[in-house]
């Protein structure tokens with residue numbers, strides 16, 4: 189990093205409210221002397237955990253450190269089914285003990301304050317971690333300034349997004365349980381790109397399934413900033429028509445621009461809506477760590493990368509994977525995060541072993557459940573071409589219809605994904 | 612049974628298995644390409660193809676010809692599937708072969724499964740009479756016929772597969788038809804419990 193770049197980094201890092209000033213930390217001591225070529229992975233979500241594991245599988249000579257703020261992780265995929273009642277949230281919880289014992293990954297629990305690209309280390313409150321390569325996988329943050337009246341520290345209490353951890357979905361479910369029969373639920377969706385649009389339509393289906401069983405006189409109004417259902421449109425349309433007619437009222441092209449959370453009100457260009465339960469999913473950006481470390485691109489939102497190595501377009505030796513990455517068209521999903529994590533890990537192991545990385549093929553498989561049994565999937569294939577991901581001409585597509593068999597495989601997919609990242 | 616850790620080890624094992632030098636080189640290349648392509652498969656089929664889910668088949672350590680044949684059948688729509696047709700269609704024949712080559716040199720992992728001891732005992736007897744001819748060594752060996760490994764395959768998956776085969780929805784089941792026609796559905800169910808009960812390495 190040059191002088192100007194470094195100043196920009198320090199400014200970005202120091203400007204963060206609530207964080208200690210970063211300058212003294214840069215001189216802090218190394219936490220763990222490297223045991224060999226070292227890769228530090230920050231963020232133990234679907235992208236980071238599997239990247240750390242794949243690195244160790246590819247080369248036992250690598251010193252792999254995984255930095256994660258929490259000791260346990262509650263997956264989001266399948267957490268919507270908790271609302272519908274066909275899954276317990278405990279099934280979505282995992283920890284990192286077996287990544288340590290089975291693969292020799294060193295876990296460091298704590299908040300990564302920033303990646304110091306010039307010094308080649310990751311800065312934590314307690315000290316620094318030097319790296320040869322760093323993989324940044326922080327997930328998402330919210331653009332709360334996009335909605336007038338949105339207060340990051342307060343609004344999610346009143347209008348839960350339930351979009352960053354499976355645990356939050358339990359709170360949303362409780363609201364629905366507390367609501368009277370005949371109540372109104374509003375679900376507000378931002379414009380893509382955001383984390384897993386398919387999961388948003390599944391969320392609506394699961395709320396509808398719950399209401400149909402428990403509070404059949406109630407109603408859901410969907411305010412979608414997108415003009416229409418963004419993923420699996422035909423199937424969700426058909427399923428809602430068949431099972432939830434009169435229960436779900438879908439309004440496309442309705443971005444929420446202003447809220448009054450205390451009075452439970454949502455404002456769009458067309459109307460002001462008062463609802464009993466509001467699930468407000470705000471517009472999104474790359475996770476705060478990416479912002480603090482100066483890794484977001486020209487759009488000020490997401491991290492541009494090379495889709496062969498996942499190396500950042502603005503910082504060498506720094507790789508970004510998962511939801512924080514800028515991809516045209518490719519859905520931000522656990523499936524994508526998993527594929528990117530593994531591709532990035534193999535590329536880094538190759539680079540450290542003197543091999544030239546080769547362009548790869550990625551798939552995104554998204555399963556959704558319409559109710560407690562029937563599932564469907566959307567599959568998309570892409571190949572990496574420099575900073576672009578280009579859809580493959582062949583393969584992929586949507587299920588022909590909702591089916592119980594795909595419901596069975598949706599649950600198996602989730603079990604397998606959780607096992608992959610934690611065992 | 613091969614065991615390997617990391618690409619180099621896998622390639623050397625593939626080499627040892629492949630024979631003459633030129634064939635060995637092609638094989639090593641296929642495994643290397645396969646390793647890269649195989650990563651997204653593992654999200655469903657488990658790390659290195661070792662499934663952790665009853666509904667999903669283990670494909671790591673399965674015999675190569677069966678893997679390649681299945682993928683091509685999915686691609687061509689001659690084997691029924693929910694997702695595999697949409698997945699297999701994304702790859703060229705060469706890529707499908709590379710995927711098969713990679714998964715074939717992974718260990719076939721056989722963790723304990725819940726099975727019914729009575730069925731397992733009965734299944735063993737039926738297996739010896741009717742199935743052992745092709746599914747050798749309790750279903751762990753395929754050195755004679757090109758039939759798939761069954762020992763340690765996920766029970767729920769095999770049951771679902773068998774329904775498909777018996778219903779004539781797979782056009783390759785002909786080779787096995789004789790054996791299946793001679794026994795009752797209960798007998799077949801018992802043999803599947805016997806296969807699912809197999810654990811560990813090839814004795």
Ligand SMILES: Cc1cc2nc3c(=O)[nH]c(=O)nc-3n(C[C@H](O)[C@H](O)[C@H](O)COP(=O)(O)OP(=O)(O)OC[C@H]3O[C@@H](n4cnc5c(N)ncnc54)[C@H](O)[C@@H]3O)c2cc1C
Nearest residue numbers: 231233234235257264265300327384387510511521522523
């Ligand atoms: C309701 C819902 C349902 C979904 N269902 C599906 C589905 O069915 N299929 C699918 O494919 N996808 C699904 N998704 C999307 C999926 O959850 C995300 O795409 C996925 O979690 C992205 O993984 P990630 O690793 O990029 O981010 P995350 O999973 O958010 O992981 C980021 C990790 O980094 C840690 N972290 C962040 N910053 C720091 C820091 N500074 N220091 C230390 N640690 C840090 C966090 O604690 C977290 O553990 C769903 C999403 C939602 C909201």
